[in-house]
Amino acid sequence: MIWPIDLAILTLVVIAGIGALMVKDLLGAAILFGAYSFMMCLLWSIMGAVDVAFTEASVGAGVSTVFFVAAVFRTSRRTKD
Amino acid sequence: MKIIGLIITVVTGALLIYAAADFPAWSDPASPASTYLSPHFIEKTMEETSVPNIVTAVLADYRGFDTMFETTVIFSAGVVCFFLLRISRREEEEPETRYYRHVLTGVTIQLKEGYKMPPSADFERIDAVWTPPDLIIKTGCRILIPFVQLFALYVIAHGHHSPGGGFQGGVILGASVILLAISHDLRTAVRRMSEKLIGILCAVGVFIYAGTGALCLLLKQNFLDYSALAGVLHVDPITARSHGILIVEIGVGIAVLATMIWIYNNISSAGRYRQGL
DSSP states (O other): OOHHHHHHHHHHHHHHHHHHHHOSBHHHHHHHHHHHHHHHHHHHHHHTOHHHHHHIIIIIIIIHHHHHHHHHHHSOSBOOO | OHHHHHHHHHHHHHHHHHHHTTSOOTTOTTSHHHHHTHHHHHHHHHHHHOOSOHHHHIIIIITHHHHHHHHHHHHHHHHHHHHHHOOOTTTSOOOSOEEEEETTTOOEEEEOTTOOOOOOSSEEEEOSSOOOOOHHHHHHHHHHHHHHHHHHHHHHHTTTTSSOOHHHHHHHHHHHHHHHHHHSOHHHHHHHSOHHHHHHHHHHHHHHHHHHHHHHHHTTSOTTOGGGGHHHHTSOHHHHHHHHHHHHHHHHHHHHHHHHHHHHHHHHTTTSSSSOO
């Protein structure tokens, strides 16, 4: 594990996670959540868990982002709180 | 209310970070998990199951019971999505105005008051709020989708030797059909994979998994002990475990593929199967 890369990706994970909670636009939150999943995928592959990274990339960053976008498209784009 | 939520979150997070300090160091060979269980998998997997990828062997063989219920969870997610969102056709009135598009020229025709076009290959039915046909996106996705599907099949079939397996391959296969639904429209994707087919495939995948386990039980071995399949497959028990993993992975792939498409269809059209994304 190379610590500068690890630190950079962990920082991006935290930023993407907090950003997905803070942002008012739900479509933006869905995209930020996809970015969060992708950063987690990089983190798994750095740790050598390639199978988990593959699942995270296909399920977390790929299909679930599509589900979120579809759900936002069918409901409302702004949050109430 | 927001402040209380914030306090609870911060306290829980602080507790988790405090507890994480007690974890053994990353890749510590003296940690409890690495002392008795992991060495057995690392040393014996190859001779017991003849599968080079230890993760696949642990996932589908040593902990096959666990993975079976993971597949069942995915199956239930699809079924729940269907029951919550699907609006059956009988309850809503049939749309009065139908729209058809001439495939070659793109001319759109409107038919009023319940008239129907006789089935023909020249016209395709489109939604009331249709997106204009985009040649570049359609052709690009049309070229891309076979390669995506081929890669997904490779991921499922090559899970013994490289990262991958039923879950990942099934999701990629499902994503290829979702790509078709996004690039064309939902109607095209549903024509390729009808709702009935998706429902059947979803159950068939789980059935293949559980059926393999039950077959082992019938052949006088433990549930999901694939070495019992040696007589059926005409191979030695060690190779039979490898083949059993492949059968089970195919079952998982089918179930996940169908569930992903099912959830997408129901969410993107709000259960009406018209006017997707």
